[in-house]
Amino acid sequence: MLIPISYPLNRATPLYPGTEPLTITRTKSFEGGDAENKSLIAVSSHAGTHIDLPRHFCPDGGSVKALLAPEAVFAPARCIAIPKTGTEPIRIHDLLPHLDAIQASRALFVRTGSGRIRESDPDAYAERHPRVHPEVPGFLRMQNPALRLFGIDTISIAIPAEPEEGAEAHRGFLCTSPHIFLLEDVDLSYDRLLEEPWTLRLYPVVFDDLEGVPVVALAEFE
Numbered sequence: 001m002l003i004p005i006s007y008p009l010n011r012a013t014p015l016y017p018g019t020e021p022l023t024i025t026r027t028k029s030f031e032g033g034d035a036e037n038k039s040l041i042a043v044s045s046h047a048g049t050h051i052d053l054p055r056h057f058c059p060d061g062g063s064v065k066a067l068l069a070p071e072a073v074f075a076p077a078r079c080i081a082i083p084k085t086g087t088e089p090i091r092i093h094d095l096l097p098h099l100d101a102i103q104a105s106r107a108l109f110v111r112t113g114s115g116r117i118r119e120s121d122p123d124a125y126a127e128r129h130p131r132v133h134p135e136v137p138g139f140l141r142m143q144n145p146a147l148r149l150f151g152i153d154t155i156s157i158a159i160p161a162e163p164e165e166g167a168e169a170h171r172g173f174l175c176t177s178p179h180i181f182l183l184e185d186v187d188l189s190y191d192r193l194l195e196e197p198w199t200l201r202l203y204p205v206v207f208d209d210l211e212g213v214p215v216v217a218l219a220e221f222e
Contacts, residue, residue, distance in 0.1 A: 002201075005187045006049035006217035007118075009205075013048050014122040014185075017160045020044045045212045051149075051202065052182035055211035057167065058175035064210045067179070068202070074107035074149050076197035077219070079188055084112040084130035087159050091133045095140070102140060107149040107200045111188040115153040125155060132157035134165060137172035137180060149200070151183035186217065193219060 007013065011022050025040040046052070053068070054061025078101040082094045090110060095102060102108060112130040132152065140147055150157075150173060157173075158166020173180040183202075192198075199220040204213045 001221045003190050003192070003219045003221070004217070005190070005193070005219050006215060007185060007187055009043060009048040009214060012122075014118060014126045014155060015044070015047060016126055016156050019046055022047060043214065045206075045210050045214070046184075048214045049183070049185045049187070049217055050212055050214045051204070052170065052174060052184065052212045053210070054174045054179050056174060057170045061174065061211070062179070063208075064204055064206075064213050065208055067181075068204060068207075070204065070207050072202040072204075073199060074202070075199040076105055077107035077109065077149075077200040078102075078105040078197055079109040079111055079193040081111045081113075081194055084114070087128055087131060087161065089131050089133040090136060092135055092139045095136070099143060102147070103144050104197070105144065106146055107151065107183075108140065108144075108147060109151040109153075109183075109186065109188055109193065111153050111194065113153070114155075115187060115189055127160055129154040129156075129159065131159045131162065131166065132169050134168040134172050137169065137176070141176065141178070141180065145178060147180055148178070149181045149183055151186045151188075151200075153186050153188040155185045157182060157184065183215070183217065190219070192221065196221070 022043045027038045029036045055063045080098040114129045118125045201218040203216040
């Protein structure tokens, strides 16, 4: 069974402050005398459910084309619940009760509950959401050197009010070997994600030399 855990992109998609909105320009062309409708779509590489690769924050870091495949598979994936409100940080002490899941996963997801307000309060979802403290990536890497991806149900692991902390957290995941990719703005509302290991399947919307890219993300259950 496949469950989508990525959000569809549209012009109402909440965006991290400073991210360019999706634009759609309608055009017409004429083939053989007949009018043909077309659309030009422009979208940020960090809009909607997207993956961050090392090039996003690391000098000479790898890109989508260099580090992913057109279908990227991570298994086992595990999702843990760490409820947070406002801009509360996720810290090491929050992770300690979940060491079994952390140590047994190649992709780890954290459900904070932030996704509940994505539609009802998109401004709060974009600006005043839980964040990940810079102490977390080193701890995860120490507990599980095989971990390759960290996902979260917030628009970013960082908040606009703490840009230096956010940059440090991104670098902690992306710039230290082994890299831990980041999957942000993920729909983790499906309760079965918390109950058992599953397989993450990612399909980059654009497969090219990019520092990040929107993705179609699927959770596969046996």
